[in-house]
Amino acid sequence: MAYHIDTLAVHGGQVPDPVTRARGLPVWRTTAYNFDSAEHGANLFALKDLGFIYTRLGDPTSDILEKRLALLEGGAAAVVTASGTAAIHYTALTLAKAGDEFVSASNLYGGTHTMFSVLLKDQGITVRFADVTRPETFRSAINEKTRFLYVETMGNPSLEVADVAALAAVAHEHRIPLVVDATFTPPVNYRPMADGADIVIHSLSKWIGGHGAAIGGAVIDSGRFDWKNSNVPAFTEPDPNYHGLRWSLDLPAELSPIAFALRFRTVPLRNLGACLSPDNSWIFLQGLETLPARMDRHNANGLAVARWLKKHPKVAWVRYPGLEDDPGHGLASRAFAGRFGGMVVFGLKGADGDSQLASCRRFIDSLRLFSHLANVGDAKSLAIHPGTTTHSQLSPEAQREAGVPPELVRLSVGIEHPEDILGDLEQALYRA
Ligand SMILES: Cc1ncc(COP(=O)(O)O)c(C=O)c1O
Numbered sequence: 001m002a003y004h005i006d007t008l009a010v011h012g013g014q015v016p017d018p019v020t021r022a023r024g025l026p027v028w029r030t031t032a033y034n035f036d037s038a039e040h041g042a043n044l045f046a047l048k049d050l051g052f053i054y055t056r057l058g059d060p061t062s063d064i065l066e067k068r069l070a071l072l073e074g075g076a077a078a079v080v081t082a083s084g085t086a087a088i089h090y091t092a093l094t095l096a097k098a099g100d101e102f103v104s105a106s107n108l109y110g111g112t113h114t115m116f117s118v119l120l121k122d123q124g125i126t127v128r129f130a131d132v133t134r135p136e137t138f139r140s141a142i143n144e145k146t147r148f149l150y151v152e153t154m155g156n157p158s159l160e161v162a163d164v165a166a167l168a169a170v171a172h173e174h175r176i177p178l179v180v181d182a183t184f185t186p187p188v189n190y191r192p193m194a195d196g197a198d199i200v201i202h203s204l205s206k207w208i209g210g211h212g213a214a215i216g217g218a219v220i221d222s223g224r225f226d227w228k229n230s231n232v233p234a235f236t237e238p239d240p241n242y243h244g245l246r247w248s249l250d251l252p253a254e255l256s257p258i259a260f261a262l263r264f265r266t267v268p269l270r271n272l273g274a275c276l277s278p279d280n281s282w283i284f285l286q287g288l289e290t291l292p293a294r295m296d297r298h299n300a301n302g303l304a305v306a307r308w309l310k311k312h313p314k315v316a317w318v319r320y321p322g323l324e325d326d327p328g329h330g331l332a333s334r335a336f337a338g339r340f341g342g343m344v345v346f347g348l349k350g351a352d353g354d355s356q357l358a359s360c361r362r363f364i365d366s367l368r369l370f371s372h373l374a375n376v377g378d379a380k381s382l383a384i385h386p387g388t389t390t391h392s393q394l395s396p397e398a399q400r401e402a403g404v405p406p407e408l409v410r411l412s413v414g415i416e417h418p419e420d421i422l423g424d425l426e427q428a429l430y431r432a
Contacts, residue, residue, distance in 0.1 A: 005072060005188055006292040013067025014285075027282045028060045047255065047262065057270055061278040065285050069208075069218050072187035072288070073200050076223025077261035079269060080216060080281060084183060084203025086274035087217030088112055089119075091179055091201060093272075094264045095232055096147040098124025103141040103148075105132035105162065106401040107155030110391040112181070113402060116150075129401065133327070135166040142170075147232050148177050148199075153192055154184040154328075156376070157345050157386045157410040158403025159319045161328030164335065168196025175231040177260075183207075183377075188292045189299070189339040198225040199260060206377025207342075210287040210294055214280040221261040228256075235259055241267045294379065297415040298342030304418045305411065305425065306344045314359075314429050316347040316407065342414070343376060347407040348432060356407040360385050363409060363432035369416065369424035381414035381421055 003011070016023050033052040035041035043049040052058060058066075058079075066078040081087045092115075096102055104116055106129040116127040128146075130137040138149055149171045151162040164180060171178040177198035182190065186207045192200055202208060204216035227235035227248035238244040245251075247259040255262060269275060299322075306320030321332035322340030332340055348363060350356030364372050370383040374390055384390065391404045399405075413421060 008068065008071045009188070009291050010289045012071040013064045025061065025064065025282055025285050027278045029278055030059070031055055047251065047266075055278065056273055056275045057265060058275075059278045059281075061285070062276055062281040065276075065281045065288075066218070068285065068288055069187075069202070070220055072191075073182075073220045074191050074193045074222075075200065075220040077258040078218055078220040079261050079265050080204070080218045080276040080284075081269065082217070082274040082276050083215045084181075084201065084205060084217035085111055085115070087201050087203075087219045088181065089115060090264055090268035090272065090274070091199060091219055092116075092120055092125060092148075093268045094260060095177070095179075095234060096125045097234065099145065100147045101126045101128060101143065101145040102150060103128045103130050103138050103146055104150040105130060105152065105155065106398075107132055107158040107160050107403045108152060109156040109181075109183075110386070110394060110402070112152075113391075113398065114393050117398070132160055132162050135163055135170055138167060139170045139173075142174050142176075144231075146174065146176060147234075148179050150179045150181070152181040152184065153190060154321065154332075154341065154343070155403060156184060157343070157390075157408065159184075159321060159328070159343055159345055160403055161321050161331045161335070163331055164192045164195040164197050168198070171198070172196070175226075175229060177225045177230070177232070184341060184343055185336065186291060186295060188295045189341055190336045193220075193222045193224075195335065198222050204284045204287075205375070207295065207298065208287055208291060208377075209284050210291065210377065210379055212375055212378040212380065213287075214283040216276050216280050216284055219261070219264055221258050221264075223257040225260065227259050234263065239263070239267070241271065294415055295339065295341075298413060299339045301413045301415065301418050301421060302340060302342040302344055305413050305421060308422050309344065309346050309425070312429060314349055314432065316349045318344065318346040320344045342412055344411045344413060345408055346411075347405065348409065348429075350407065357388075359432045360407060360409055363428050366428035366431035367424055368427070369420055370411070370428075376410075376412035378412065379415045381416060381424075382412040384410050386410050 070078040128141040168178045179199045180192045180197040183203040200220040235248040321328040348359045370381045
């Protein structure tokens with residue numbers, strides 16, 4: 001019987017431990033695993049047998065988390081990493097090498113923007129930025145060196161919504177995968193693979209963990225992309241990282257659909273090493289159990305805050321995909337089925353740039369219930385001014401392209417009582 005997503009969030013990927021019959025989630029704290037025999041060890045390394053070798057490559061607690069995430073996203077396999085940032089970096093390295101290119105939306109989390117435009121560039125991998133609201137700009141940036149397309153389902157912090165189905169069609173026309181960072185739309189709100197995404201990334205540090213308690217990341221492989229006929233040579237040519245294996249041609253038939261997840265685990269994760277600790281996997285599994293219930297509250301509170309801010313005389317503009325007049329509302333209504341999330345961004349009124357910035361600072365300094373910090377997706381309400389923090393490494397032009405005007409304030413609306421949330425915003429706006 002196929003369970004609903006709420007049930008999978010509680011049970012997916014786990015059976016009570018057969019040895020001890022423990023019902024809770026065990027944490028397997030060990031560095032390495034005994035082989036049954038010399039042949040068993042050799043077979044594990046040759047991918048003829050699948051099993052645990054060394055915790056950098058995987059462990060039983062993380063394995064439950066990976067299985068549950070794959071079930072929730074409708075994918076075939078997942079790999080967890082030490083952070084969302086590592087998941088993004090290793091995805092790029094799984095698909096591209098020096099001399100290759102990829103096309104990304106420009107409205108990205110600031111750290112991802114810097115990784116793409118500076119670090120990957122220094123490693124010889126070139127990003128071309130496109131406008132997420134115009135899928136044709138992705139098409140025109142693709143050339144014979146392009147290995148993948150990249151978008152955030154809902155940009156951080158612009159909250160511009162990506163048309164995943166249209167972008168998947170552009171990617172597949174060119175036989176390259178669409179990679180989607182779905183951190184702002186956890187699986188109970190949206191499942192991008194249903195719209196054609198091939199690879200989904202999450203920063204687990206946000207809603208999936210849900211309590212601001214640990215950093216982690218994940219990549220989920222749909223198992224549906226045809227790597228054999230792709231324009232991604234890392235999967236068709238002999239790989240010197242893995243004794244000349246051709247990932248789309250030489251794997252046993254049952255493994256070839258998840259060639260991406262296998263190369264991700266055995267090439268960048270194995271050799272660069274940003275693995276998730278079993279203890280943090282345990283924290284994320286605890287978080288997943290309550291994700292559907294928490295998201296109901298985040299979604300309701302996010303909508304209530306956006307509607308309230310929209311009417312406030314001190315507020316110049318509000319972006320929230322659940323508002324009927326938001327530019328992303330049509331797309332978001334179709335894709336997210338009325339579940340628009342807990343992120344709200346808005347601009348304060350002010351005579352000019354300087355006074356707007358001063359109002360932002362006074363507003364943020366006056367908040368009492370909201371925590372002022374650089375995170376999103378906590379049960380607690382959070383606020384920040386991205387222009388001078390998370391996106392401060394970007395040039396003024398890159399900030400504009402990323403959808404970060406100087407007056408923008410970002411709220412991650414928590415699960416407290418809505419009247420207490422609105423009360424805190426009211427008193428801080430009064431002081432701003
Ligand atoms: C959309 C998005 N993707 C990725 C990341 C990076 O994740 P992590 O902090 O887990 O490395 C963030 C962090 O804020 C984010 O907002």
